[in-house]
Amino acid sequence: MCHAHRVTSEPARPADPGAGADPAALAKVVARQRAEMERLRDTAAVSAVLERAKGALMARTGCSPDAAHDELAQRAKAGNRTLLEECWLTLGALLPSREQAPGTAQPGAAPPPAAAWEALPAGTDDLAELLGRIGRDLVRVGSAQELAGCLLDHLGPEAGAGAVLLYERLRDGGLELIGHAGIGRAFALRWHRMAPLSGVAPLGALAVGEPRWLEDLAADRQHHLLIGDPPERWPSRAWLPVPGGDAADFALGVLRRRGGAFAPRERELLRAVARLCAGRLRAFDAPPEQPEDDVAQTVQSMLDALPGAVILLTPLRAASGEVADYRIDAATPDAVDVFGRTGRDMVGTHILESYPSVAGEPLWHGYLDALITGVPFESEPFAYQDVADGVPVTATYSVRAAPLGKGLLVTWLRHDTMDRQERRLADVQRLGNLGWANWNLVTREISWSAQTYAVLGLDPARGPVRLERLPDLALPDDAGVLADAIASLVRHARPFDVPFRIGAPEGVRHLRIVAEAVTEPDGTPAEVHGFVQDLTAQRSAELALVESERAMLLQRGILQAERALAARLQHALLPLPSTPVRLAGLRVEVAYLPSQSGIHVGGDWFSAVELADDAALFVVGDVAGHGIGAVATMAQLRFTAKGMVSTGSSPTGALTRLNRLLLNSRDGRTTATMVLARYDPRTGVLAWAQAGHPPPLLVRRGEVRYLDRPGGILLGATAHPVFESAELRLEPGDRLVLYTDGLVERPGEVIDAGFARLAAAARADSRGGAGSLEALLATLPADERRDDVCVLDIRMPPDEE
Structure with a gap:
């Protein structure tokens, strides 16, 4: 109460x-x-x-x-x-x-x-x-930004507001955005400042002290500058002076996403809210804006005491809020532009008026980025070209722009042409490890570059060496040649290019000196200039290359001799029959193709022999590695396997003993794969076992399939292997192919593709009659063979003989 x-x-x-x-x-x-x-x-x-x-x-x-x-x-x-x-x-x-x-x-x-x-x-x-509820909520806001958010919370459901903007009138007559809600950061940055131009609706509302109701987008855009990107996003909007009348200092903007006129109640509400906002805006403890002229004067007083090239740029914005140009409001006394203007002569000029070619260039975009993001911009060195009094003017600059208040503090460095040439010359000398030298034979003046002292290993504090004393720096074997070249240059102006060596703490260094004379009109040498270059790295590389080539030739000879020896040993241990042979009633054909890469001989091998009980032994194996060691292991396995099976060992028992043999070999790290089969002609059964080897291929009545491999790991992999056996009853007309992996493997291809290719070749070969081993070998072109290939082609004749 x-x-x-x-x-x-x-x-x-x-x-x-x-x-x-x-x-x-x-x-x-x-x-x-x-x-x-x-x-x-x-x-x-x-x-x-x-x-x-x-x-x-x-x-x-x-x-x-x-x-x-x-x-x-x-x-x-x-x-x-x-x-x-x-x-x-x-x-x-x-x-x-x-x-x-x-x-x-x-x-x-x-x-x-x-x-x-x-x-x-x-x-x-x-x-x-x-209004009472709005008033109580407004009391709790502490800034113009919070005020805009509070208004949007109330005016959204009550008046259809989609965004609320609060602008303050500046001393120059323009507007500055002090609070907003319902818009993004990019929108706020673009429309942060508005120039005092006609057609700006919030300025019009402040001028007459009455609201501006923009309710017809097509008509309003003919008479007003409509903010928004695009303006069609806000079909209707209202701008109201705060608190009202011609004394208002703030403008309240209400943007709606729907078109049409504001209802009478909505207008009354907005007018009342504008009056409510006046007290809160006056209550905020915002410091008064310092006039731009005062800011410029303050900055100018500081720049007057600074060296170098520094200027203060103030952005000049168009009616849309975008930066249209920059004005130079302060400058250091040492600042000089491309036209030669210095210090205070530059103050008051506009960037695009004085330097129009900057528009749209990376420098211009860098300024904008610095204004928007607040992050300083640093440019790469760039060449600026312009025309002054009809004369082309070119200069190279590096520029840095840092935000300062509402403007930019810009510094730059002008790269003088002579400075660039000297720097480039120094870079060339450093990268080429050479230095220039000059001897005046008349005045006796000597000048060297810093790199010359480094090349000759001399202390710059002791000064340069006279021309005739240069041979004293060379090793005795090279001093005479260098002295003769210098004497001929001084007497007869004959240029020279002489290599010589000097001693250094790290060892002998290989140098080169090139020099020529500048003569008087009568031909007398008056000045000598040239350069000294350190060729130690190149010379060391040349010597290392020669040594490497010599070692490669020696190694190649050794490898060729080893290959020849391994090939002879392989041919002696693994003779190839020139024609098919008959074993236990089977027709057997053998092929061996050496690798086409490298000069080593591999360890692929076969064995096809008839045993004492009229049975036949068929083996195909592949020893890891190449060279004499692989051939020796191959021979050991071949003869051992033959002996074991001949004395009654089963295929699995023979594989177990061969595994132990490899583990007990000299290095104990050799591995091998193998298929071992024993054929009994009395029963027609082929008993076989394998150790990590590709499965045999069976062709029967035109059908092609790979035999299911019994269990077995490659030889030499473990001390406790488990080998299993399998049996195959051969039928008249059967064809069984045993092979090493070189027949099916190709670089960069999965092994299944090789199996499919071999099966397709065998299937196509069987349709043409008896078939031939050459058709299977044709599945692998010679230029793609990266490993040895060994093949046993076993056939059961159609009729028993």
């Missing part, structure tokens, strides 16, 4: 119905009860109006709830009004004059009593309550 309407009378007690009062007394009691209920209802209405008025006053002045209550009470007492009447005056000040609440038209007019609440125009009650 408000303080101005304290209830002092006690409620009347109803008469006791059982007291036997007469009807007149009872009517009086009922009348008193009705009056009391009416008073209580008016008291509740007063409390609601009081809370709304307090919220509005808090938003406009930034005071606390208690202070707002006291302020309303003091105003009511000073104006000889009730607290309810003062609340109506406060709320009425927020509403448009044409629809003000009763009692707010003129000071001194009779304000409405509390009971007149229901008689207000439709919607006034709701609007006043909404």
